[in-house]
């Protein structure tokens with residue numbers, strides 16, 4: 393197990409685990425953060441439960457830091473929450489304050505050293521930090537602070553280092569809060585943070601609010617979490633979402649707010665994919681039910697792209713609510729056409745190259761009796777590289793579907809994300825270089841249609857009123873926070889930088905295929921054809 397105390401929290405003495413399978417082509421999650429301030433309560437257990445509820449946001453590593461007012465203990469391990477902690481460990485972790493983290497890496501490879509929380513102890517102030525999001529000025533910050541190559545590998549550790557430098561400046565800061573006021577305005581990109589020192593729990597949300605963060609109340613305490621189901625699971629009452637650009641400090645006097653960012657930087661652009669795919673359906677974002685929003689997406693899709701068919705089915709899990717909506721609006725009966733193996737998470741890793749072709753069948757299996765002889769409308773929330781969708785359609789035809797009409801409850805995913813989701817480069821994105829008709833042909837569907845952006849936004853609006861404003865950069869190429877010319881996951885690890893190819897907008901009239909992207913598409917087609925032959 394990966395238990396360490398604060399004194400050796402930064403020693404990379406654990407076996408390193410390679411990056412997750414490069415063949416896995418489903419969208420990657422954003423991380424999950426959690427924090428609880430609750431004197432007299434088993435905060436380590438509460439953090440365990442909170443992280444369990446956020447497991448869908450990251451499955452590479454899990455960790456927590458617990459303070460008893462004197463010292464902070466950090467425990468982190470590669471893998472799932474259930475693997476990282478056990479009862480014996482949690483019982484030993486007494487304290488009144490804790491933070492927790494589940495990781496899906498976006499800057500810095502998936503190794504124990506980069507797992508979170510990050511811990512530092514400087515100038516008599518020990519602190520731990522958990523981060524959901526991704527900085528876009530990581531290299532610049534590391535250079536400005538004079539960090540030596542290899543000193544840190546993740547953007548989160550850069551934040552921890554900057555805080556350490558501030559706390560180490562003679563007479564500059566008496567508290568973590570004061571150091572944060574200095575450091576967070578220098579960060580650019582996406583960051584929902586939870587932090588703690590011995591006696592304070594702190595939450596910070598970047599001025600765009602790319603990633604969610606909410607505040608909840610326990611009988612005698614307070615909770616911060618990426619998503620509201622993490623509050624439900626520990627019996628906390630949802631109070632509100634933190635505002636973009638807000639910092640909340642919680643201690644014995646309760647929570648207090650401040651806004652450390654320049655007012656002109658505040659520009660709410662919550663990731664629209666939190667509604668489409670990332671967040672749990674039982675989450676509330678911008679005061680709206682994610683489940684209801686997904687149902688409305690399906691209804692809008694039925695209005696926008698109707699089709700004559702016998703049955704509507706969803707691709708489990710996240711395609712199911714939109715399928716319900718499509719069925720309701722179209723009047724075509726809803727049925728279950730696929731069963732998903734519940735023990736395979738979102739980061740299913742194909743055990744070997746040979747087994748990769750079977751990977752989708754291990755994840756999804758058709759219900760022949762429901763499909764045979766039917767014209768089916770298949771609803772999914774998104775297609776990233778399309779391998780899952782392509783294999784799934786083939787499976788449905790083998791199970792006897794006479795027609796397969798694919799409907800996607802979001803627009804084509806054409807641009808890479810730099811704000812906390814790891815989708816790879818443009819060359820890896822199916823819709824980046826192919827027309828809808830070419831994608832339909834590649835997937836082997838009879839028809840294919842995507843929900844328009846206007847209708848997607850209006851579906852979310854139908855689920856409630858209140859704050860709005862979205863990032864839709866992966867759909868439009870319009871990035872709310874500027875991306876440097878080159879930005880890649882290994883920006884601090886000496887890897888060849890991956891060109892972001894991120895600027896500008898799609899010109900639908902002209903498709904320009906850089907040589908490497910054309911090669912990537914060609915290779916994928918050849919691979920698919922080889923699969924077909926086997």
Ligand SMILES: O=P(O)(O)OC[C@H]1O[C@H](OP(=O)(O)OP(=O)(O)O)[C@H](O)[C@@H]1O
Nearest residue numbers: 418708709710775776777778779780781
């Ligand atoms: O680009 P593709 O290969 O077509 O993959 C896209 C699929 O991956 C995601 O589902 P995932 O299985 O990760 O999770 P879910 O069960 O929550 O829907 C997404 O919801 C699509 O179904």
Ligand SMILES: NC(=O)CC[C@H](N)C(=O)O
Nearest residue numbers: 422423497498499524525
């Ligand atoms: N997906 C995320 O939110 C990742 C957080 C951070 N950028 C990391 O790589 O650890």
Ligand code: SF4
Nearest residue numbers: 663664809863865866
């Ligand atoms: S680029 Fe896409 S996935 Fe990334 S934050 Fe924006 S909407 Fe979300």
Ligand SMILES: [Mg+2]
Nearest residue numbers: 708709710711
């Ligand atoms: Mg899915």
